[in-house]
Amino acid sequence: MTKTFKPPRGTRDLMPEKYKTWQKLFDTMQEVAERYGYQPIETPDFEYFDMLAAKGGGGEEIKEQIYYFKDKSERELGLRFDMTAPIARVVASNPQLPKPIKYYYISKLWRYERPQRGRFREFWQFGVELIGTKEAISDAEVIAVGVDILKELGLNPETIKIFISHRKVLEGFVKSLGVPENKILDTFRIIDKKEKISREKLAEKLRKCGVPNDEVNKVFDLLELKGNPQVILKEAKETLPKNALLEEGLRNLKAIFQELDYYGMLKFCILDLGIARGLDYYTDTVFEAFEVEDTRKVGSSIFGGGRYDDLIETYGGESTPATGWAMGIGRLTNLLAKKDLLPDVSAAPKIFVATVSHKIREKAIEILQKLRREKIEADIDLKDRSLGDQLSHADSEEIPYVVIVGQRDLKKEQVTVKDMNTGKEEKVNLDALIPVLSEKIRE
Amino acid sequence: MTKTFKPPRGTRDLMPEKYKTWQKLFDTMQEVAERYGYQPIETPDFEYFDMLAAKGGGGEEIKEQIYYFKDKSERELGLRFDMTAPIARVVASNPQLPKPIKYYYISKLWRYERPQRGRFREFWQFGVELIGTKEAISDAEVIAVGVDILKELGLNPETIKIFISHRKVLEGFVKSLGVPENKILDTFRIIDKKEKISREKLAEKLRKCGVPNDEVNKVFDLLELKGNPQVILKEAKETLPKNALLEEGLRNLKAIFQELDYYGMLKFCILDLGIARGLDYYTDTVFEAFEVEDTRKVGSSIFGGGRYDDLIETYGGESTPATGWAMGIGRLTNLLAKKDLLPDVSAAPKIFVATVSHKIREKAIEILQKLRREKIEADIDLKDRSLGDQLSHADSEEIPYVVIVGQRDLKKEQVTVKDMNTGKEEKVNLDALIPVLSEKIRE
Numbered sequence: 001m002t003k004t005f006k007p008p009r010g011t012r013d014l015m016p017e018k019y020k021t022w023q024k025l026f027d028t029m030q031e032v033a034e035r036y037g038y039q040p041i042e043t044p045d046f047e048y049f050d051m052l053a054a055k056g057g058g059g060e061e062i063k064e065q066i067y068y069f070k071d072k073s074e075r076e077l078g079l080r081f082d083m084t085a086p087i088a089r090v091v092a093s094n095p096q097l098p099k100p101i102k103y104y105y106i107s108k109l110w111r112y113e114r115p116q117r118g119r120f121r122e123f124w125q126f127g128v129e130l131i132g133t134k135e136a137i138s139d140a141e142v143i144a145v146g147v148d149i150l151k152e153l154g155l156n157p158e159t160i161k162i163f164i165s166h167r168k169v170l171e172g173f174v175k176s177l178g179v180p181e182n183k184i185l186d187t188f189r190i191i192d193k194k195e196k197i198s199r200e201k202l203a204e205k206l207r208k209c210g211v212p213n214d215e216v217n218k219v220f221d222l223l224e225l226k227g228n229p230q231v232i233l234k235e236a237k238e239t240l241p242k243n244a245l246l247e248e249g250l251r252n253l254k255a256i257f258q259e260l261d262y263y264g265m266l267k268f269c270i271l272d273l274g275i276a277r278g279l280d281y282y283t284d285t286v287f288e289a290f291e292v293e294d295t296r297k298v299g300s301s302i303f304g305g306g307r308y309d310d311l312i313e314t315y316g317g318e319s320t321p322a323t324g325w326a327m328g329i330g331r332l333t334n335l336l337a338k339k340d341l342l343p344d345v346s347a348a349p350k351i352f353v354a355t356v357s358h359k360i361r362e363k364a365i366e367i368l369q370k371l372r373r374e375k376i377e378a379d380i381d382l383k384d385r386s387l388g389d390q391l392s393h394a395d396s397e398e399i400p401y402v403v404i405v406g407q408r409d410l411k412k413e414q415v416t417v418k419d420m421n422t423g424k425e426e427k428v429n430l431d432a433l434i435p436v437l438s439e440k441i442r443e
Numbered sequence: 444m445t446k447t448f449k450p451p452r453g454t455r456d457l458m459p460e461k462y463k464t465w466q467k468l469f470d471t472m473q474e475v476a477e478r479y480g481y482q483p484i485e486t487p488d489f490e491y492f493d494m495l496a497a498k499g500g501g502g503e504e505i506k507e508q509i510y511y512f513k514d515k516s517e518r519e520l521g522l523r524f525d526m527t528a529p530i531a532r533v534v535a536s537n538p539q540l541p542k543p544i545k546y547y548y549i550s551k552l553w554r555y556e557r558p559q560r561g562r563f564r565e566f567w568q569f570g571v572e573l574i575g576t577k578e579a580i581s582d583a584e585v586i587a588v589g590v591d592i593l594k595e596l597g598l599n600p601e602t603i604k605i606f607i608s609h610r611k612v613l614e615g616f617v618k619s620l621g622v623p624e625n626k627i628l629d630t631f632r633i634i635d636k637k638e639k640i641s642r643e644k645l646a647e648k649l650r651k652c653g654v655p656n657d658e659v660n661k662v663f664d665l666l667e668l669k670g671n672p673q674v675i676l677k678e679a680k681e682t683l684p685k686n687a688l689l690e691e692g693l694r695n696l697k698a699i700f701q702e703l704d705y706y707g708m709l710k711f712c713i714l715d716l717g718i719a720r721g722l723d724y725y726t727d728t729v730f731e732a733f734e735v736e737d738t739r740k741v742g743s744s745i746f747g748g749g750r751y752d753d754l755i756e757t758y759g760g761e762s763t764p765a766t767g768w769a770m771g772i773g774r775l776t777n778l779l780a781k782k783d784l785l786p787d788v789s790a791a792p793k794i795f796v797a798t799v800s801h802k803i804r805e806k807a808i809e810i811l812q813k814l815r816r817e818k819i820e821a822d823i824d825l826k827d828r829s830l831g832d833q834l835s836h837a838d839s840e841e842i843p844y845v846v847i848v849g850q851r852d853l854k855k856e857q858v859t860v861k862d863m864n865t866g867k868e869e870k871v872n873l874d875a876l877i878p879v880l881s882e883k884i885r886e
Contacts, residue, residue, distance in 0.1 A: 013484070020483060037820055040466065372479060384577050
């Protein structure tokens with residue numbers, strides 16, 4: 001016995017049933033995004049490493065988290081770990097593209113993490129990027145695309161909410177507490193992990209970033225500012241320190257929530273200053289969609305994103321504002337399964353053309369091909385089986401109708417159509433076969 | 444000015460227009476394959492290197508032709524260079540799957556070759572694999588799927604032909620000339636390159652494989668056996684040496700052409716013993732589709748494949764016969780472009796909702812979202828432009844209809860619909876807007 005082979009660690013094969021489910025979900029996402037005017041784009045699976053590791057993009061430390069390798073000419077490469085950076089690269093090197101640019105993607109990505117239950121090193125994301133506009137309406141638009149996708153998939157404001165925050169509010173706040181410029185991003189990464197580590201640990205990490213010991217609780221208080229945007233914005237204005245950056249963030253949040261109201265999305269949205277996001281490149285809004293129970297987050301985020309006004313410049317482009325988000329197909333599928341909302345991918349009923357004897361195979365194949373030309377999915381025996389074996393094969397494949405082609409019937413220009421559920425057989429004239437079968441499978 | 448970044452050497456970005464064209468072509472392929480009962484499958488982009496390099500699969504020498512790398516735990520990996528091997532791996536390790544198995548795929552592949560005009564290191568293939576049947580009808584079925592896809596795309600028997608050959612005929616023949624077992628595959632690879640090298644070079648290479656000097660011309664004669672299957676099969680029987688393997692191959696070819704006749708595909712098919720294919724794993728039929736001018740091949744093959752009855756055993760599975768083919772999207776697109784058959788991917792006409800003043804934006808967004816809910820692609824100004832600028836934007840984007848939302852109209856529950864081609868404007872009641880626009884864009 002020779003060795004068998006598995007997919008590499010952290011990856012998996014997508015067998016038809018799961019893959020068809022995903023394709024159907026991606027079809028919905030694509031359809032909604034196109035209604036909003038987004039166009040598909042795709043980039044290579046690997047990039048030059050210095051692009052992935054650009055400061056403000058992945059940063060040098062990304063090397064430990066990705067598949068890094070060299071080609072045969074010693075060029076340093078890496079498998080892409082997100083699509084925002086490659087798309088920013090495309091826009092940076094194509095300044096002639098008219099703005100705003102609206103892209104969506106359905107792409108495979110890779111991260112070299114410890115594989116865990118439901119967490120793979122190879123994974124798929126759908127996402128949108130809206131590039132070239134700074135206005136609050138743009139942030140509302142990308143959030144609206146995400147909400148409309150989730151609505152189209154059957155989710156509602158009772159099961160899903162978008163939690164929206166602002167990097168400038170957080171930055172202004174922690175700066176006012178004394179956190180130095182070079183520790184700001186670290187602070188965001190700590191806040192991003194706040195549900196995964198203990199309060200004590202969180203406090204310790206914040207102190208290391210320069211938050212004075214007796215101010216740590218103020219950070220905790222800020223992270224609790226969550227709820228109805230009007231109420232929270234008022235509270236934030238009254239209780240938070242006066243600080244230009246922070247106030248700019250609050251004004252921007254207010255404008256975005258106003259637009260979200262116009263878009264009819266307010267019932268899906270919560271202001272939550274506890275959201276920070278882990279990536280370096282966000283400059284303004286950051287947001288994450290979560291399953292909710294009584295407005296409390298359940299599990300991990302379904303999609304997440306934010307505004308990244310500096311990233312295109314990072315890749316050598318003109319200064320270009322941009323906003324967008326990405327959704328992992330895995331978590332979404334889990335949520336939809338839990339809510340019993342997964343799309344039905346059972347194949348359309350198909351027809352099996354069975355042959356009574358070898359002699360009439362020419363006619364049987366003619367019938368088979370005629371069905372297929374009419375876009376009816378049809379199969380024939382490929383293994384030279386007896387009629388009985390053909391019928392049991394059709395039965396085990398749950399094929400609803402079998403067309404039995406035999407010499408005696410053919411002399412009368414007929415075939416026998418067998419309903420595999422009832423066992424009933426009927427003679428059908430050859431020239432009526434297509435309409436008769438079309439009607440049966442449409443039932 | 445910071446550095447700009449390019450896609451890695453040999454790869455490219457797929458911008459919306461090209462990507463949408465490809466998607467449309469893939470949609471057609473998928474639709475035809477599904478009519479024939481094929482199901483989608485996808486595997487990881489990289490595999491363990493020892494799987495890619497398995498003897499009978501890629502072989503150890505594949506290392507020089509692929510992207511080879513190690514993960515952080517020193518596991519040897521490689522980017523996949525075809526889909527037949529990974530799918531054979533899946534089938535080998537899932538012996539419970541009922542046969543026949545019918546898979547199709549739309550997948551990215553990588554080969555580390557010198558990039559040339561129209562030849563990329565990252566490329567896409569569509570393909571089908573029919574696994575678990577040995578009968579001639581199976582080879583005819585997979586060829587029929589390929590032909591039906593090309594027909595569906597607008598190609599006809601005058602522009603495209605499938606050239607069909609048989610490894611057992613070639614093997615039996617060169618063995619009868621004295622080529623030793625361990626040089627057979629080399630001979631196939633030489634024959635596969637016959638249009639790329641000179642006759643002298645070809646003769647020299649064949650001699651090196653053990654073809655006696657005065658028999659080289661016999662090989663050339665064999666490679667010229669091409670044309671109507673009945674004629675060529677008769678000629679082959681009369682002129683080729685008696686040899687069990689060769690005769691088995693001829694019998695198989697005869698049976699397959701018989702089935703192709705039943706499938707109505709004969710006018711697309713040519714018997715051509717000059718086809719050998721370069722890959723090691725083929726055991727019986729090999730075939731390639733080419734553009735033709737007066738039945739003479741033009742350019743490179745559009746799709747190619749064959750039977751590989753030993754490959755699943757190579758990956759540790761039970762002995763399982765299989766056949767299939769793969770089609771590169773690049774060459775197909777070039778051919779369709781040449782024949783003016785590329786699908787139209789111009790977006791459905793969309794609507795632009797223009798606002799006269801900032802004040803009525805709430806109402807404008809309400810109209811915008813209503814259109815999108817009706818699956819009408821619609822856009823609004825995201826850059827706070829004047830009405831004039833909004834109209835010129837819509838004009839430059841070739842948007843056919845603009846809905847102008849203004850305060851005076853709104854008081855009468857109306858908006859103005861402007862036909863951008865004629866410049867004509869009309870007042871439309873808000874509650875009639877969807878039907879009016881739906882009809883306009885359907886025209």
